[in-house]
Amino acid sequence: MTKKVLHVFGIMNRGGAELRTLSTLERMRKLGVEYEFLVLSGQKGVLDQEITKRGSKVHYCPLSLTFFFQFMSILKAGKYDVVHSHVSLVSGVILFISWLGGIKRRVAHFRSTHDVENPSALRRIRDKFLRRLLLTFSHYIAGVCEATLDAFWHFDWREDSRFRVIYNGFEQHNVVYQERFWHDYLGVSADNKIIINVSRMHEQKNHPRLIEIFCEYCQKNNDAVLVLIGKEDPEIKQQLQRIGALKNADERIFYLGEKAQVLPFMKHANMMLFPSKWEGLPGAVLEAASLGVPVLASDIPGVLEIAQQLDVVHYFPLVQSNQSWALQITQLLSQPLEHEVGRQTFKNSVFQLDHNVKQLYALYA
Incomplete structure (x- = not known):
């Protein structure tokens, strides 16, 4: 039985997270997992055409006053089994709405060790709220290395089975050496x-x-x-x-x-x-x-x-x-x-x- 996964990004440009996710598409398809993508900027990226050529879709859902209703509509129409969000702590909101939309498996993925260096009091309150949403509504919280999870989670996440370190994977290619x-x-x-x-x-x-x-x-x-x-x-x-x-x-x-x-x-x-x-x-x-x-x-x-x-x-x-x-x-x-x-x-x-x-x-x- 095919599983459908909706990956959430800001825009599908040639960034590390976007390329690494796209590199798994064909192998996942062989395992019965189909990918689609949703971009929160609402803008077309340089990878959109390649995604379409490879038989997948990109949904444009800009963060606006109507975002909630647009996102819920996409979730309902797509009948997804999994929502996999790659937008740092904001994934808390994405996965909360996904829960409201009846998505059975929800994953957040942290890709960087960098956050705001000197957050304001309001930013700290916001981040605390987003972390609470993630801990409540995600099934798994992944990081591309231990350091990414250390940077965002100020407790011993290693003792929590929901947290996973998933190193990015690369296919080894035989590139022919050319003397000139x-x-x-x-x-x-x-x-x-x-x-x-x-x-x-x-x-x-x-x-x-x-x-x-x-x-x-x-x-x-x-x-x-x-x-x-x-x-x-x-x-x-x-x-x-x-x-x-x-x-x-x-x-x-x-x-x-x-x-x-x-x-x-x-x-x-x-x-x-x-x-x-x-x-x-x-x-x-x-x-x-x-x-x-x-x-x-x-x-x-x-x-x-x-x-x-x-x-x-x-x-x-x-x-x-x-x-x-x-x-x-x-x-x-x-x-x-x-x-x-x-x-x-x-x-x-x-x-x-x-x-x-x-x-x-x-x-x-």
Whole structure:
């Protein structure tokens, strides 16, 4: 018997949570689970067309005065078995309405460790109310790593059977190595080492610090280029270009924008540099690790959990100087690349896609 799951997001853009959920669609379908998606912004996202092509639907239900009635109408028409909400504490409202709508299985999923740094008294009251709704109306509360649940739940959630850590899963792909990949794509010499970063331009991703660290590396080395892939923000990009020009390293920095397929770029990189300020479970780090590509990332909780299992992932404190970070890069680039060793370690880890699907199916079944 087919089960229908309604996933609730803000918008279906190319974010980690959205991509990871979509990556499980085909495997879930083979297990008799069908996905549909609902977006609270009411706006179309870049993944909507792909979702439609894969035989699923996107429902647009903006948060407005009529939201309750629109959402209830969608629930009634869809006859869903499960509502799976990915919108942090606001999932409390989503699951409460789902309960009113007769949904038999309700799941909340936490994807980030970041909340408001200095919440107002009103915000604290709101969050306390939303947590109470979640504890009352959810069957399961999942987190992409232990740190995401630690960040939002101020009690020993490990003793509560409703809480589950479900690491995002990734399929390992065999990307063919091309000797002239970067020469053909960017015109750079094969002698250059490639440092890559895959992330959208946002405060969270810490791009200014990324550029500063790379520029510091360039002060003593002229053997590498930095490649940035991800959705660009015009203001942030201008800031990055100013930093690069001031440090005389702008000709060694390449901005490639958003790419539908990032694995070929990762495959041909010597390392990934990832100094994010906060994350849940950083997908780009895991994608690089799945290919055996070394990663140097900030010592944020999600990265630490990955590094416990994957030797190719290295972490370093953000409080350390740019010079210290540059030295770490030098040491990492001096080590021989052993892609197959890293790939084998990933193959035996909990970050495999099949493991992720198995855990999610257990929530739905």
